[in-house]
Amino acid sequence: MKHFLLFLLFILFISCSQEKKKEEFNFPITKIKINPVDDQKAYIEDIADSIYYVSLKAEKDFSIKHISNFFVTDSLIIIADRSQSTVFLFDKEGKPKIKINHLGDQPGDYANLTNIIYDEYQHRIELLDLSLNKIFRYDLNGKSAGILDIVGSRYFGLTFAKTKDMYVSEILNNNKNLRRLRLYKERDGMLTYHSQELFFPPLIKELDLGFSHQFDNYKDTVYYYPLLDNKIYTVNIDEVKPVFQIEVPSKNQIGFEINSAKPAKDHFDYWKKMESAEVMYDNNSLFVTDNWVSFRYNFKSKADPRNAFFSKKTGKTLQFTELCSKKDPMLHSRNKISGKLGDYFVTIVPFKNEAIPQSKPATDNHIVFKLMYFRLKENQQLRNYESE
Numbered sequence: 001m002k003h004f005l006l007f008l009l010f011i012l013f014i015s016c017s018q019e020k021k022k023e024e025f026n027f028p029i030t031k032i033k034i035n036p037v038d039d040q041k042a043y044i045e046d047i048a049d050s051i052y053y054v055s056l057k058a059e060k061d062f063s064i065k066h067i068s069n070f071f072v073t074d075s076l077i078i079i080a081d082r083s084q085s086t087v088f089l090f091d092k093e094g095k096p097k098i099k100i101n102h103l104g105d106q107p108g109d110y111a112n113l114t115n116i117i118y119d120e121y122q123h124r125i126e127l128l129d130l131s132l133n134k135i136f137r138y139d140l141n142g143k144s145a146g147i148l149d150i151v152g153s154r155y156f157g158l159t160f161a162k163t164k165d166m167y168v169s170e171i172l173n174n175n176k177n178l179r180r181l182r183l184y185k186e187r188d189g190m191l192t193y194h195s196q197e198l199f200f201p202p203l204i205k206e207l208d209l210g211f212s213h214q215f216d217n218y219k220d221t222v223y224y225y226p227l228l229d230n231k232i233y234t235v236n237i238d239e240v241k242p243v244f245q246i247e248v249p250s251k252n253q254i255g256f257e258i259n260s261a262k263p264a265k266d267h268f269d270y271w272k273k274m275e276s277a278e279v280m281y282d283n284n285s286l287f288v289t290d291n292w293v294s295f296r297y298n299f300k301s302k303a304d305p306r307n308a309f310f311s312k313k314t315g316k317t318l319q320f321t322e323l324c325s326k327k328d329p330m331l332h333s334r335n336k337i338s339g340k341l342g343d344y345f346v347t348i349v350p351f352k353n354e355a356i357p358q359s360k361p362a363t364d365n366h367i368v369f370k371l372m373y374f375r376l377k378e379n380q381q382l383r384n385y386e387s388e
Helices: 002-020 267-277
Strands: 030-033 041-043 048-056 069-072 076-081 086-091 096-100 115-119 124-129 134-139 144-150 159-162 167-170 179-187 190-199 215-218 221-224 231-236 239-247 280-288 292-299 301-311 317-320 322-324 337-341 344-349 369-376
Touching: 041 317, 048 076, 069 115, 069 337, 076 115, 115 159, 159 215, 159 221, 167 221, 215 280, 221 280, 267 280, 267 301, 280 301, 280 337, 292 337
Parallel strands: 030 239, 041 322, 144 190
Antiparallel strands: 048 369, 069 076, 076 086, 086 096, 115 124, 124 134, 134 144, 159 167, 167 179, 179 190, 215 221, 221 231, 231 239, 280 292, 292 301, 301 317, 337 344, 344 369
């Protein structure tokens, strides 16, 4: 009898512990219905009512090898190339303008480009260097606009975002508390810890999983779409709440098996589990506009991602795996959405006229990037997915 009572107490303790990790939200949530099996192609002429292109010109000592971060303003195109620890600024026509490369060991220099954001209210670029535990600020002329010291930077993640009154960073690797986000306040040239929010499943605890644009800024609010979650959240200094919920057929829902799984041994182990689970994973490229919520995710194969666009007006969703053109049969793009400008989304498309010199090593070649800006039609035929 004694052992039976001890067993009951143990079960009750476990149940209470698990209950503490359940996050209950009592907010109105907009449902976004998705069917991951849908793998249709889309023709740009059918889905967009306005399209234009910008080619990024390459010059000597001003050539991008890899786009790590991407932001667009009314007058600038801002690109970080982590492989060169450099931020490139182009004018809106794609002509080279300014290069920020203060890599060094002198006062005011950074040692590593971890990530960047564009502060649209202060009109400046903020560069995170985790190796120095600092955020370097630059104006749009490439001049230093100050440096922030990160207090408690051991728990600052690889990606971050900000509003007027707070900073937020995502941290997963070796986070014993299994919390996704850490929020910071700025004061006297320092970022100081404020709070931590949102649990994540142990499966990804040991992995440095970072994907582009899981944070997005819209009207001084940070939006966040976490990995292995079915909700998109708004993040403020005193509140993190879900505003959109992704609904999928029951067989494609993230269930107990994934949420309770042991930490993956490595990235390959994680991806193997995801491909066999038939769930949405590795979601990224979140963009929120007046009329749309856009994001990208993988389903089954990593080589076959989907781009999804939810209409706030109609409540329906556009989804495709490949973007094609009726006018240009050469256009077959599976690229992600890289940025937004007002009502326009921006994606990188293949540049058929790109000239690659054969006489130079590949590392010296000037890679030409071509950007497509497109505005989605408001009254097009969209899918109204129903969850099964």
